[in-house]
Amino acid sequence: MHTEAVHQSQFVVLNESTTPVLSRLSFHAEEPFAATVAFRTERGRWIEWTFARDLLVEGLDEPAGLGDVRVRPDLSEDDDFLTLEIESPDGYASFELEREDIRTFLEASYELVPLGEESAHFDVDGLIEEISNV
Template sequence: MAANTVRLERFITLTNEAAPVYSCWSYRADDPYAITVEFQTSPETWVTWVFARDLLLAGLKAPAGIGDVRFVPFEDQGDRLLLFQVESDEGRASWFLNREDAEAFANMTLDAVPVEQEEDQFDIDMLLADITDV
Protein backbone atom coordinates (compact mmCIF):
# COMPACT_ATOMS: atom_id res chain seq x y z
CA MET A 1 0.00 0.00 0.00
CA ALA A 2 1.32 3.45 -0.90
CA ALA A 3 2.23 5.90 1.83
CA ASN A 4 -0.45 8.29 0.58
CA THR A 5 -3.25 5.74 0.99
CA VAL A 6 -5.77 5.57 3.82
CA ARG A 7 -7.46 2.20 4.29
CA LEU A 8 -10.01 0.77 6.70
CA GLU A 9 -11.00 -2.87 6.62
CA ARG A 10 -13.90 -4.00 8.74
CA PHE A 11 -17.11 -5.90 9.02
CA ILE A 12 -20.34 -3.97 8.65
CA THR A 13 -23.86 -5.12 9.44
CA LEU A 14 -26.58 -5.61 6.86
CA THR A 15 -29.78 -3.69 7.53
CA ASN A 16 -31.98 -5.68 9.91
CA GLU A 17 -29.62 -8.65 9.78
CA ALA A 18 -26.80 -9.88 11.97
CA ALA A 19 -24.80 -11.15 8.99
CA PRO A 20 -21.49 -9.34 8.71
CA VAL A 21 -20.24 -8.05 5.39
CA TYR A 22 -16.52 -7.55 4.90
CA SER A 23 -15.66 -4.17 3.42
CA CYS A 24 -12.51 -2.33 2.51
CA TRP A 25 -12.61 1.48 2.48
CA SER A 26 -9.73 3.28 0.81
CA TYR A 27 -8.66 6.80 -0.04
CA ARG A 28 -5.63 7.89 -2.03
CA ALA A 29 -4.10 11.35 -1.85
CA ASP A 30 -3.37 11.21 -5.58
CA ASP A 31 -7.13 10.78 -6.20
CA PRO A 32 -8.25 13.22 -3.49
CA TYR A 33 -11.89 13.63 -4.47
CA ALA A 34 -12.83 9.94 -4.34
CA ILE A 35 -13.41 7.22 -1.78
CA THR A 36 -13.47 3.59 -2.85
CA VAL A 37 -15.44 0.96 -0.93
CA GLU A 38 -15.25 -2.72 -1.81
CA PHE A 39 -17.75 -5.24 -0.42
CA GLN A 40 -17.09 -8.96 -0.37
CA THR A 41 -20.20 -10.63 -1.77
CA SER A 42 -18.73 -14.15 -1.93
CA PRO A 43 -15.33 -15.69 -1.16
CA GLU A 44 -14.08 -14.78 -4.65
CA THR A 45 -16.23 -11.75 -5.51
CA TRP A 46 -15.92 -8.11 -4.51
CA VAL A 47 -18.22 -5.27 -5.57
CA THR A 48 -16.62 -1.83 -5.82
CA TRP A 49 -18.26 1.55 -5.32
CA VAL A 50 -16.50 4.88 -5.85
CA PHE A 51 -18.06 8.10 -4.61
CA ALA A 52 -17.10 11.65 -3.66
CA ARG A 53 -15.34 12.21 -0.36
CA ASP A 54 -17.52 15.32 0.04
CA LEU A 55 -20.57 13.04 0.09
CA LEU A 56 -19.27 11.10 3.08
CA LEU A 57 -18.23 14.31 4.87
CA ALA A 58 -21.69 15.81 4.35
CA GLY A 59 -23.44 12.56 5.25
CA LEU A 60 -21.78 12.43 8.64
CA LYS A 61 -23.68 15.61 9.59
CA ALA A 62 -27.01 15.35 7.73
CA PRO A 63 -28.72 13.16 5.12
CA ALA A 64 -26.70 13.40 1.90
CA GLY A 65 -26.89 11.99 -1.59
CA ILE A 66 -29.61 11.94 -4.19
CA GLY A 67 -28.02 9.48 -6.59
CA ASP A 68 -26.67 5.97 -6.31
CA VAL A 69 -24.97 6.53 -2.93
CA ARG A 70 -26.66 8.00 0.13
CA PHE A 71 -25.78 8.51 3.80
CA VAL A 72 -28.14 9.19 6.70
CA PRO A 73 -26.77 9.81 10.20
CA PHE A 74 -29.00 8.90 13.13
CA GLU A 75 -29.10 7.56 16.66
CA ASP A 76 -30.75 4.33 17.76
CA GLN A 77 -31.01 3.53 21.45
CA GLY A 78 -27.90 5.59 22.16
CA ASP A 79 -25.87 4.17 19.26
CA ARG A 80 -24.54 6.73 16.77
CA LEU A 81 -25.04 5.12 13.36
CA LEU A 82 -24.64 6.01 9.72
CA LEU A 83 -27.00 4.43 7.22
CA PHE A 84 -25.11 3.76 3.99
CA GLN A 85 -27.22 2.98 0.93
CA VAL A 86 -26.13 2.08 -2.60
CA GLU A 87 -28.31 1.51 -5.64
CA SER A 88 -27.69 0.31 -9.19
CA ASP A 89 -29.65 -1.25 -12.03
CA GLU A 90 -28.93 -4.62 -10.41
CA GLY A 91 -30.45 -3.74 -7.04
CA ARG A 92 -29.82 -1.86 -3.85
CA ALA A 93 -28.36 -2.48 -0.44
CA SER A 94 -28.29 -0.73 2.92
CA TRP A 95 -25.88 -1.07 5.81
CA PHE A 96 -25.55 0.44 9.25
CA LEU A 97 -22.08 1.72 10.04
CA ASN A 98 -20.78 2.77 13.40
CA ARG A 99 -20.62 6.55 12.93
CA GLU A 100 -17.47 6.89 15.03
CA ASP A 101 -15.67 4.49 12.68
CA ALA A 102 -16.88 6.42 9.64
CA GLU A 103 -15.79 9.69 11.27
CA ALA A 104 -12.36 8.22 12.05
CA PHE A 105 -11.95 7.15 8.41
CA ALA A 106 -13.10 10.59 7.19
CA ASN A 107 -10.62 12.26 9.54
CA MET A 108 -7.80 10.08 8.18
CA THR A 109 -8.66 11.29 4.68
CA LEU A 110 -8.63 14.88 5.91
CA ASP A 111 -5.23 14.33 7.50
CA ALA A 112 -3.97 13.03 4.15
CA VAL A 113 -5.51 15.86 2.12
CA PRO A 114 -7.36 18.72 3.84
CA VAL A 115 -10.53 20.12 2.29
CA GLU A 116 -9.79 22.76 -0.37
CA GLN A 117 -6.30 21.35 -0.92
CA GLU A 118 -7.45 18.55 -3.20
CA GLU A 119 -6.39 20.30 -6.38
CA ASP A 120 -2.82 20.53 -5.07
CA GLN A 121 -2.73 16.71 -5.17
CA PHE A 122 -4.80 16.13 -8.29
CA ASP A 123 -2.98 15.83 -11.61
CA ILE A 124 -5.51 17.19 -14.11
CA ASP A 125 -3.04 16.84 -16.99
CA MET A 126 -2.74 13.10 -16.33
CA LEU A 127 -6.51 12.73 -16.17
CA LEU A 128 -6.95 14.57 -19.47
CA ALA A 129 -4.26 12.42 -21.08
CA ASP A 130 -6.00 9.27 -19.82
CA ILE A 131 -9.46 10.19 -21.08
CA THR A 132 -8.27 11.53 -24.43
CA ASP A 133 -6.01 8.56 -25.20
CA VAL A 134 -8.37 6.65 -27.48
Protein backbone atom coordinates in the same frame (compact mmCIF):
# COMPACT_ATOMS: atom_id res chain seq x y z
CA MET B 1 7.46 4.72 5.64
CA HIS B 2 5.11 7.26 4.05
CA THR B 3 1.91 6.10 2.39
CA GLU B 4 -0.41 7.88 -0.01
CA ALA B 5 -3.47 5.84 0.90
CA VAL B 6 -5.77 5.10 3.82
CA HIS B 7 -7.58 1.77 4.18
CA GLN B 8 -9.97 0.83 6.94
CA SER B 9 -11.76 -2.50 7.26
CA GLN B 10 -14.83 -3.16 9.33
CA PHE B 11 -17.83 -5.43 9.52
CA VAL B 12 -21.13 -3.86 8.49
CA VAL B 13 -24.71 -5.01 8.55
CA LEU B 14 -26.32 -5.46 5.12
CA ASN B 15 -30.06 -4.86 4.72
CA GLU B 16 -30.70 -5.56 8.42
CA SER B 17 -29.20 -9.06 8.12
CA THR B 18 -27.89 -10.82 11.19
CA THR B 19 -24.67 -11.79 9.38
CA PRO B 20 -22.09 -9.01 9.12
CA VAL B 21 -20.30 -8.29 5.84
CA LEU B 22 -16.60 -7.40 5.66
CA SER B 23 -16.15 -3.96 4.15
CA ARG B 24 -13.17 -1.77 3.34
CA LEU B 25 -13.05 2.01 2.96
CA SER B 26 -10.17 3.39 0.91
CA PHE B 27 -8.81 6.83 0.10
CA HIS B 28 -5.88 7.49 -2.26
CA ALA B 29 -4.12 10.85 -2.44
CA GLU B 30 -3.89 10.64 -6.24
CA GLU B 31 -7.73 10.63 -6.32
CA PRO B 32 -8.31 13.32 -3.68
CA PHE B 33 -12.02 13.86 -4.29
CA ALA B 34 -12.97 10.18 -4.05
CA ALA B 35 -13.45 7.47 -1.47
CA THR B 36 -14.10 3.82 -2.28
CA VAL B 37 -16.11 1.32 -0.31
CA ALA B 38 -15.73 -2.39 -1.05
CA PHE B 39 -17.79 -5.30 0.21
CA ARG B 40 -16.63 -8.90 0.28
CA THR B 41 -19.08 -11.33 -1.28
CA GLU B 42 -19.76 -14.92 -0.27
CA ARG B 43 -17.49 -16.06 -3.10
CA GLY B 44 -14.55 -14.05 -1.80
CA ARG B 45 -14.77 -11.34 -4.47
CA TRP B 46 -14.89 -7.64 -3.65
CA ILE B 47 -17.57 -5.33 -5.04
CA GLU B 48 -16.43 -1.69 -5.09
CA TRP B 49 -18.20 1.65 -5.28
CA THR B 50 -16.33 4.94 -5.67
CA PHE B 51 -17.99 8.19 -4.67
CA ALA B 52 -17.20 11.70 -3.43
CA ARG B 53 -15.40 11.84 -0.08
CA ASP B 54 -17.68 14.80 0.68
CA LEU B 55 -20.63 12.41 0.94
CA LEU B 56 -19.07 10.88 4.05
CA VAL B 57 -18.24 14.32 5.47
CA GLU B 58 -21.77 15.64 4.95
CA GLY B 59 -23.42 12.34 5.86
CA LEU B 60 -22.05 12.48 9.40
CA ASP B 61 -24.58 15.20 10.22
CA GLU B 62 -27.26 15.22 7.52
CA PRO B 63 -28.51 13.21 4.56
CA ALA B 64 -26.05 13.45 1.65
CA GLY B 65 -26.14 12.23 -1.93
CA LEU B 66 -28.73 12.32 -4.66
CA GLY B 67 -27.42 9.60 -6.94
CA ASP B 68 -26.66 5.94 -6.53
CA VAL B 69 -24.71 6.43 -3.27
CA ARG B 70 -26.30 8.12 -0.25
CA VAL B 71 -25.18 8.51 3.37
CA ARG B 72 -27.79 9.25 6.02
CA PRO B 73 -27.59 9.55 9.78
CA ASP B 74 -31.36 9.65 10.17
CA LEU B 75 -32.25 6.16 8.91
CA SER B 76 -30.34 4.37 11.63
CA GLU B 77 -32.14 3.60 14.87
CA ASP B 78 -28.91 4.22 16.81
CA ASP B 79 -27.06 7.58 16.77
CA ASP B 80 -23.75 5.69 16.73
CA PHE B 81 -24.43 4.47 13.18
CA LEU B 82 -24.83 5.92 9.70
CA THR B 83 -26.74 4.31 6.86
CA LEU B 84 -24.96 3.94 3.52
CA GLU B 85 -27.38 3.26 0.67
CA ILE B 86 -26.22 1.98 -2.72
CA GLU B 87 -28.55 1.65 -5.67
CA SER B 88 -27.98 0.45 -9.21
CA PRO B 89 -30.06 -1.05 -12.02
CA ASP B 90 -29.12 -4.43 -10.52
CA GLY B 91 -30.50 -3.74 -7.05
CA TYR B 92 -30.41 -1.87 -3.77
CA ALA B 93 -28.46 -2.36 -0.55
CA SER B 94 -28.19 -0.47 2.71
CA PHE B 95 -25.38 -0.81 5.22
CA GLU B 96 -24.97 0.41 8.77
CA LEU B 97 -21.56 1.96 9.42
CA GLU B 98 -20.23 3.02 12.80
CA ARG B 99 -20.10 6.83 12.89
CA GLU B 100 -16.83 6.82 14.86
CA ASP B 101 -15.18 4.55 12.25
CA ILE B 102 -16.15 7.02 9.53
CA ARG B 103 -14.74 9.93 11.56
CA THR B 104 -11.48 8.04 12.10
CA PHE B 105 -11.25 7.20 8.38
CA LEU B 106 -11.91 10.82 7.36
CA GLU B 107 -9.34 12.18 9.81
CA ALA B 108 -6.72 9.83 8.37
CA SER B 109 -7.64 10.94 4.84
CA TYR B 110 -7.29 14.62 5.89
CA GLU B 111 -3.70 13.90 6.91
CA LEU B 112 -2.99 12.96 3.29
CA VAL B 113 -5.19 15.58 1.60
CA PRO B 114 -6.76 18.21 3.85
CA LEU B 115 -10.42 18.99 3.25
CA GLY B 116 -10.68 21.87 0.80
CA GLU B 117 -7.21 21.27 -0.69
CA GLU B 118 -8.18 18.45 -3.06
CA SER B 119 -7.58 20.56 -6.19
CA ALA B 120 -3.92 21.05 -5.27
CA HIS B 121 -3.46 17.25 -5.30
CA PHE B 122 -5.43 16.52 -8.47
CA ASP B 123 -3.57 15.99 -11.76
CA VAL B 124 -5.93 17.60 -14.29
CA ASP B 125 -3.41 17.27 -17.13
CA GLY B 126 -3.03 13.56 -16.42
CA LEU B 127 -6.80 13.09 -16.49
CA ILE B 128 -7.11 14.94 -19.80
CA GLU B 129 -4.32 12.82 -21.28
CA GLU B 130 -5.97 9.62 -20.03
CA ILE B 131 -9.35 10.59 -21.48
CA SER B 132 -7.97 11.78 -24.81
CA ASN B 133 -5.91 8.59 -25.35
CA VAL B 134 -8.88 6.25 -25.15
